[in-house]
Amino acid sequence: MNLARLLKISDFITFLNATAGLLCIFLAYMGEFQLAVIALFAAVVFDYFDGRSARKRKIANEFGKELDSLSDIISFGVAPVAFVFMFLGDIRFAPIYIVFVLSGLIRLARFNITKAEGYFHGMPITVNGVIVPIFYLFKATPLVYYVYFILASVLMVSSVRFKKV
Numbered sequence: 001m002n003l004a005r006l007l008k009i010s011d012f013i014t015f016l017n018a019t020a021g022l023l024c025i026f027l028a029y030m031g032e033f034q035l036a037v038i039a040l041f042a043a044v045v046f047d048y049f050d051g052r053s054a055r056k057r058k059i060a061n062e063f064g065k066e067l068d069s070l071s072d073i074i075s076f077g078v079a080p081v082a083f084v085f086m087f088l089g090d091i092r093f094a095p096i097y098i099v100f101v102l103s104g105l106i107r108l109a110r111f112n113i114t115k116a117e118g119y120f121h122g123m124p125i126t127v128n129g130v131i132v133p134i135f136y137l138f139k140a141t142p143l144v145y146y147v148y149f150i151l152a153s154v155l156m157v158s159s160v161r162f163k164k165v
Contacts, residue, residue: 010059011063014067024039044126069108072104072126084097103157107124121158123155123162
């Protein structure tokens, strides 16, 4: 398989999504929470434009879809959890973090095998890349983060329909 022929321009935007998610994790580890929030917002922007670019150029394919999901679990599953864990530093809530990431994995796997036109089954994982930084910017209490992670976990694996934007 020739990788150079397989990769499309939209895949490089997807790489920017994953890079921003990883930067969020690294910056949170360093205690640079404001920069980590910016990185998470950047991941959301890149996630929006990678799909849009693929559809506009008519180059959407299964490889790109899988790559997007792998990037999304980094940026909108692992990065929000790592950010909150490093910000709050409380290991007692590890089960909530684990369930959240596993719910994100289930959500993305289901997305990859489901054909739904005009809506998503379950809350899109990208929403986490917006909500968690907003909580930080508005100085939410630790309880708000944990309640959100539980609620988001349920919504990501639910059958609730969310309109595609």
